[in-house]
Amino acid sequence: MAHTAQIKIAATYMRGGTSKGVFFRLQDLPEAAQVPGAARDALLLRVIGSPDPYGKQIDGMGGATSSTSKTVILSKSSRPEHDVDYLFGQVSIDSAFVDWSGNCGNLSAAVGPFAISNGLIDADRVPRDGMATVRIWQANIGKTIIAHVPMTNGAVQETGDFELDGVTFPAAEVQLEFMDPAAEEEGAGGAMFPTGNLVDDLEVPGIGTLKATMINAGIPTIFVNADAIGYTGTELQDAINGDPEALARFEKIRAYGAVRMGLIKDVSEAAKRQHTPKVAFVARPAAYVSSSGKAVAASDVDLLVRAMSMGKLHHAMMGTAAVAIGTAAAIPGTVVNAAAGGSEREAVRFGHPSGTLRVGAQAAQVDGAWEVKKAIMSRSARVLMEGWVRVPGDAF
Structure with a gap:
């Protein structure tokens, strides 16, 4: 009986704010998953371990909560005045569904650090010490996020004394600016209040x-x-x-x-x-x-x-x-x-x-x-594990 071998895909498991997710560079995904569609969704579902009727995601990287059933795909930005394109996929736990309709604000804190560490930011935009400013294009909702990422000795500083309720251990602070955050694509004509009313x-x-x-x-x-x-x-x-x-x-x-x-x-x-x-x-x-x-x-x-x-x-x-x-x-x-x-x-x-x-x-x-x-808030981010994720070769 023939058995399908597993394939391995370069990936990083990161915490951002009070969420965790699996981060990929677009270029590292299998060719069929480098474009939106059924193959990409099937791959990410298998990586996370969904759909799981047991609700545990035991056979994947997910943590069986909305905060830990997340995926991120990043690439160098093709948009002027931006460094990186950020696409977020919220993976359903018990159904075969990846929701691309919104952003994850918590994982936004990890986008800048990942992009710097994985060569997606031009070197002349990253100081050896001090604060790197990463201009993020949030592709799900078509918005700009500015991340201020601390650098020490040429590397992203991840440890520090910034405390965030919902996260057990302190880490380095990453300040996020969500520019013009009212969603243009959503609702009635892109209004901040789509019904026209405050209440x-x-x-x-x-x-x-x-x-x-x-x-x-x-x-x-x-x-x-x-x-x-x-x-x-x-x-x-x-x-x-x-x-x-x-x-x-x-x-x-x-x-x-x-x-x-x-x-x-x-x-x-x-x-x-x-x-x-x-x-x-x-x-x-x-x-x-x-x-x-x-x-x-x-x-x-x-x-x-x-x-x-x-x-x-x-x-x-x-x-x-x-x-x-x-x-x-x-x-x-x-x-x-x-x-x-x-x-x-x-x-x-x-x-x-x-x-x-x-x-x-x-x-x-x-x-x-x-x-x-x-809108401005502070979060933190940290690499938890990096290397490869493995999935059966016929999973997508």
């Missing part, structure tokens, strides 16, 4: 009518008030992820919100667009104990936010959703701004299940419409 009455059959801010910034996100759906905003993962009925309600809110945002035409299409939009619920500050046992005082934060990702409550906060939070918090009249006290602001610190996070955003009205020039 909408979102009707969800069987749940009711919810006050919702639906925004395209960082990633399409639907914000609702925690108390309107029976929560306090202090919940940790088990309170929601262990409740199948709660998960079904959130998915229903997501589907009806996606239709209102113009992302899909019918709620039945939501199952094929799992990565976007996100659903998050907000509340005014309150004390709670984070998932690590760390006490968070009400005075430590401006508001509380909990967000769903790929059908589960996220253990911390998606980086792209943090951009949406910072942007919405900067605009008076949104449910996010109201939860933060209702005042004008250029930065906000919010509480999430793993602790707190600060994000800045500068918003302004131009000709009656809200615009945001950039």
